[in-house]
Amino acid sequence: MLDELQSGNQQMIRDINVSNVLNVLRVQDAVSRVELSHALGLGKSTITVIINALMSCGAVEEMGAQQSSIGRKPRSLRMNSNWKxxxxxxxxxxxxxxxxxxxxxxxxxxxxxxxxxxxxxxxxxxxxxxxxxxxxxxxxxxxxxxxxxxxxxxxxxxxxxxxxxxxxxxxxxxxxxxxxxxxxxxxxxxxxxxANALCLGERMKYTPANLDDMLVMLVEDGIGAGIIANGMMVKGGSLGAGQIGHMKVSDDGMLCSCGQTGCLETFVSNSAVKTNFVARLSPEAAEEIAGKIGTPLDQIDAQIIARLAMQGVPEALGVMDEVGFYMGRAITTVVNILNPAGIVIGGPLFEEAEHLMLERVWKMIRAETAPVLWSNLQLRVLRDKTxxxxxxxxxxxxxxxxxxxxxxxxxxxxxxxxxxxxx
Ligand SMILES: [Zn+2]
Incomplete structure (x- = not known):
């Protein structure tokens, strides 16, 4: 019984040591055995045994020794990132x-x-x-x-x-x-x-590691948000946190899929933007736009509308003003509640007309929240969404x-x- 316990403990200690070595190699491009030994407080012989095991299963590769001014440097190790x-x-x-x-x-x-x-x-x-x-x-x-x-x-x-x-x-x-x-x-x-996946990826890929309070909003057919607060993903009591598309931003508006009216989604989703744009066009303007884009007006999408706004088409700019207003209104609430360090927004309108959209959202944030909450805020557009x-x-x-x-x-x-x- 005692032998089994000791053997179990030894196995657990070995597993923890191997895991610690793997986690150092996960975040560092190259590290020597000596550096691993110092970083983890393990003896050189223990490190050698672990590295031999990791190399024999293909998890770790040894890079060639390099010559330096103070002599031959120890061989570096790196994770075989294509092991699994x-x-x-x-x-x-x-x-x-x-x-x-x-x-x-x-x-x-x-x-x-x-x-x-x-x-x-x-x-x-x-x-x-x-x-x-x-x-x-x-x-x-x-x-x-x-x-x-x-x-x-x-x-x-x-x-x-x-x-x-x-x-x-x-x-x-x-x-x-x-x-x-x-x-x-x-x-x-x-x-x-x-949206949560996007938030995790954005933090891994682009943002500084200390950005532990951030929000990623995706404005497409629906509007979702992934939220990281104090370094943790915010899930919500019923796992529904981040349903920012159903934030009420107006007392008026169309009926939303959630059964309410005045939801952000009914003003800024791709289909809302299309409906808004088409409704603004006179019959002559509709004909002119259809000729300009070379496609029937019922096939227009948010991306094309954003491009038209960039070209100065007044009806498209009017849509941008409205989207900026309602997005800004929703984001000011988020800024007041969470005081995020970064907000990243994705979706065709923001990707195509970045400057136009961010300018409009910033205008609302500055007008409706205290400077202490936004003076260090990074607001930017998502790239490489998928x-x-x-x-x-x-x-x-x-x-x-x-x-x-x-x-x-x-x-x-x-x-x-x-x-x-x-x-
Ligand atoms: Zn709704």
Whole structure:
């Protein structure tokens, strides 16, 4: 009994040491054995044994020794970032975007597939996803069985991670996506709201590590926000935090999908922008615009309207003024409540007409909130939206992989890299 306990403790200490070495290598490009020994307070012989195990399983590579002015420098080690991968998938109403993400959080392969999803059941969608992720691995010459840690999905809607099911503010019913997919694929599966995934990716990719209070807003067919406060993702008591599209910004307005009126979404979503723009056009102006863009007016979208605003078309500028006003009104409330250090906004209007939109939003923030709340605020436009989202949602599995052992998540698949070292 005592022997078993001691043996268990020794194994746990070995696992923690291996995990600590992997986590140093995760964030540093190159490190020597001596540096690892100092950083982790472990003896050189312990480090040597761990590194030998990591090298023999392919997790770590040795780089050549370099000559310097003070003599030969010790050989550097680095993580083999392509040792294992996570498959990240973004599903939205019209397309599926799949990316293969390595251990350093880099996209090594990605593919976009046009696929209208609205109206299908979750089971229909997931049944198509199963062969798709395997095909993507074949295309990228990745061994699905051996090299893939798991699959991460970014979806619109309210994601209930405790029971691993989903609800959405539309007719799609709840479905236990993560457990269904995990059982079918035989891999770990993580599911995250798309705006939250974007927020995680944005912080990983672009923002300084100390930016622990930030918000990413996505203004598309719906309006979602991912919120990080005090370094933690804000989920909400019913896991519905960030439904910023349903913030009431007017006493008037169209009926929203949530059953209320005056929601931000009814003024600034892509469809609201299109309706607003078309309603402003006289019959002559409508004909002129259709000729200018070379497409029937019913096919116009928010991206084209943003371009027309950039060209000085008055009706498009009028729409921009209105969107800026309502976005600004919503953002001032957010600034007053959360005092974020950074707000990043994505969506076609902001991506196409960055200066026009940010100018209008800043005008509202300055007019309606105290300078102490915005004097250090970074307000900017999101770039590389889908890739950032894929990296963010992959981090849900990557972060688990770098922990010592399985953390009791609802699916039972082990993704800890330590368990794959054979040490
Ligand atoms: Zn609403």
């Amino acid at each position: 991968y996570v498959i990240a998938v973004r599903l939205d109403i019209s397309q599926v975007h799949v990316g293969i993400i390595n251990l350093k959080g880099q996209i090594i392969y990605d593919k976009k597939i046009a696929k209208p999803l609205r109206g299908y059941s979750w089971e229909d969608i997931l049944r198509e996803l199963v062969p798709l992720v395997r095909t993507i691995c074949l295309d990228a010459k990745i061994d699905w069985e051996h090299d893939v840690l798991g699959v991460s999905l970014a979806l619109p809607g309210v994601i209930n991670t405790s029971t691993v099911s989903i609800s959405r503010l539309s007719k799609w019913p709840e479905f236990p996506i993560a457990s269904w997919l995990s059982e079918t694929l035989g891999k770990a599966v993580a599911v995250e709201n798309d 890739k950032t989202m894929l990296i963010g949602v992959a981090s849900q599995i990557l972060d688990r992989a770098f922990r010592v052992r399985h953390d009791g998540s609802p699916d039972t698949m082990e993704v800890s890299l330590v368990s794959m070292v054979g040490f």
